[in-house]
Amino acid sequence: MGSMSSDVMLARAFLSRIAEPACVPVWALVRRLGPIGAVAAIRAGDTSDEVRSATSARLAAIEPEADLEAAERHGIRLVAPEHPEWPHFALGALERAALVRLAAHGPKHHKTDEGGAPIPPLALWVRGDAELAALGTRSVAIVGSRASTDYGNLVARELAYALASRDVPVVSGGAHGIDGSAHRGALVADGVTVVVSAAGLDRPYPPGNADLFARAAERGLVISESPPGAAPHRQRFLTRNRLIAAFGTGTVVVEAAYRSGAQNTVRHCRKIGRPVMAVPGPVTSTMSAGCHDLIRFEPSPATLVTSADDVLAVIDSSVVPSETAADVRPEAPPDVRRAALDALDPSVRRVFDGLRSRHAAQVDEIAARSGVPVVDVIRSLPLLELNGLVLARPDGYVVSPAPAPSPG
C-alpha cells in the first residue's frame, strides 16, 4: 500500500464492499465528502435514504482490515483514485459521463442506469504488474459471444495476437468464447492482456479459465471492482462491462448474436464516447448477426474492421495521442501547459479562468465566477482535469500546480 494513508485505503476498501458496483448515490456521496468523510457518514447513518438503502445490508458485518489482509495473502492489491497507479486516463471517460449524468438526473438511481450507470469505480482490486495507469491511452477491448464459432475464436485470437505483438494491451472479460480467445492470443504474443472480472479475484470465473487468469496476472493485469469473495452475479457483469469499455481506447465486437452481452458493452462505449468496431462474418452465421447489425446501426454505426491495422487506424484517430495526454498530465512543463490552454474552447477557457490555485471551488461558485452556466461548467471540468490543468479534490476544484520549469 506504499505511501498511501492507511485511513484512505481502509475507507476505499470499505466503500468497495458496502454497496454494489456503479451505485450512483454512494459515488455522489464520496464525490461530495471524500472517502473518509463518506465512510463516516455511512457508519453514522447520516446520509440520504438512497445511500442508506444501498449500504445498510452490509454495514454490520463489514471488515475492511480483514479484506485488505485477505487480498494481500492472495497477491491482490487495492488501487484507489488517490494512488499514482490509478488509471485516470481510461476512467476519465467515465468521470466525464458521470458528471453529465449527474447534471441530468442528480445523485439518485435513474432508469438510464439500468445495465450500469456510467460512473467511475470507487476502487479497483488488482493482480499483476503491467502498467495500469497507461490503460486507455492505446489499448483495445475485444469482446463477443461465449457461444462463439471456430471462425470467431480464430479471428479474436489472431487480432489479439497482432495487437499485443505491437505492444497494444488487449482488454476482455475472461469468459469462454471470444474473451478467452482474445486473452490467449495476446498471451501467445507474450503481450499484455487485461482480464476485467465480474467476481472477486480470489475466485476466477469461469473456473475453467483459472489458468488464463493466472497467466494474465503474470504478464498483464487482472482487475475487479468487487472485493475478494464476491460472486459472479448477473448485475456485476453489466457494471463490469463499463470498465471494459473504459479500459479499451476502442472496443471490437468479434462475434455476437442479435441479443447478447456484447451489446451492453457497446452501449457503455456509446455512453462514454469510445469507438465501437465490429468484425463481419458469414451472413449464414447467427453469431455474426449482431456484428452486422452494429455496422448498420444508425446514427452511429460501428466501424467494420478486418485486421489489427484497421483497429489501430480507428483508435489512433479517436483519442488525444498518448504522448500528449501524458505530457499534459500533472507534471506538464509550462510550454505544454500553455499549448493546452491555447487549444481550449473559449467557454472552457473561461471555466479555467474562474478557478483558483489555493481556494477549492465547487461548481456553483465556478459558474458564478466565470459566468458560464452550471451545466457547461460540469461538462468542462473533466476536460480540464484530463489535460492536467485542474485537480478535483473532495472539497472542490483547484488549478493544478504548475511544476517548476525543467533545467535546460
Place this chain on the structure above:
Amino acid sequence: MGSMSSDVMLARAFLSRIAEPACVPVWALVRRLGPIGAVAAIRAGDTSDEVRSATSARLAAIEPEADLEAAERHGIRLVAPEHPEWPHFALGALERAALVRLAAHGPKHHKTDEGGAPIPPLALWVRGDAELAALGTRSVAIVGSRASTDYGNLVARELAYALASRDVPVVSGGAHGIDGSAHRGALVADGVTVVVSAAGLDRPYPPGNADLFARAAERGLVISESPPGAAPHRQRFLTRNRLIAAFGTGTVVVEAAYRSGAQNTVRHCRKIGRPVMAVPGPVTSTMSAGCHDLIRFEPSPATLVTSADDVLAVIDSSVVPSETAADVRPEAPPDVRRAALDALDPSVRRVFDGLRSRHAAQVDEIAARSGVPVVDVIRSLPLLELNGLVLARPDGYVVSPAPAPSPG
C-alpha cells in the same frame, strides 16, 4: 418488329453494329439527327472525325437486313428506343447521366469514359418474353466474382431465390461464379432472371452456361447491346456492366476481391445514382475483402445487406415508387400529371414552362425562353421525361401530349 417502321429498325440495326457499345460520338450524332439521319450521315461520310474513326472500319461490310434476318432465325428481336418495349425507366438513369456528361465534356471521348461512358445503348438485342419495359422499377442486380467460394455461391443463390420468389427480377451477367448462382437461384424460384451478355446472343458466353442462357430466355430475358456474332471482348464486358447497373434498381455485390470486375459495375452504379449493397463474409476470405472495402468506402459506403429483406428495404427507399413512375409515364391522367407538375422544383418547373406542345425546341432555345441556364436545362429535361411530362424527339423537346380525361 410489329408496328415499327422498318426504316427505323434497319437504322438501329446498322447503328448497333457500326461502332462499339457506349461510343459517345455516335450516340451524340443519333441524339442530334435521329437514327435514320445518323445512318445517312455516316454512310455519306458527313460526320465529325470522331464518328468517322469510330465507324469507318465496318462501313463497307455492314448488312443490317441480314443481321435482322439472322437474329430472327435465332429467336432474337431488336428493341429500339422507338419501340413501346424499350426500358425507358431503367435507362432513364443512363440518359440523365449522359446529358450531364455531355454538358461537362461534349460529344467526344473523354478520359472519364474509360470503363464505359454512362450513355444509353442505341438498341438492344433481346430474347425472352418477360417485361423488358418494367426493368429498373423494382429489380435487383446481383454481381460478384467468377472465382467465388461455396459461401458466395450459396448466398447469391439464396438471395436470388428469395427475391425472385417475391416477383423481383434478378439481373446479372451470365458468368460463372456469383452471376451463375444468382441466375440459377431465380430460376429455381420459377422467377424472372435477366442475363445481360457482353457477346452476341447467338454465342452464349461462357459456353458452359449455355443452358442457363436458354432457361433464362424461357422465363426471363437475355439481352445484349452487341449484334449476333459479336465476340466477348474485354471492353464489351466493361460497357455491358453499365447496363447491369441500370437494369437493377440497386446492385448487390456478393463476393469480390479487392480488384475485381464487380468494382466496374459499382462505379457505373455510382455514376448513375444507383444504390450499391454488399454482402459481408469471413474476414479470412479474400473473396469478401472487396465487399468489406465497399462497406467502408467513403464518402459513399455500400449498404451492408444480409437478406432479401435488407435488399428490398434499400431499393424501395431509393426510387420513385414503381406505381407512381408508371402512372406518370406517357398515359398519365390529368390529375396525376398535375401532381407531378406541382411536385417539381421551381427551376425545373420553369424549364417545363419554356417548352411547347407542337414546336420542338433545342436546349439553347429552352434556356432562352425559360431564363434557366443551359446546364440546368440539360439536367432538368431527363427528370421531366421520366415523369412523362416531356418527350425527347430527334428534332428537340416537346411537351408530351396529355391524354383525354378518362371517363368516370
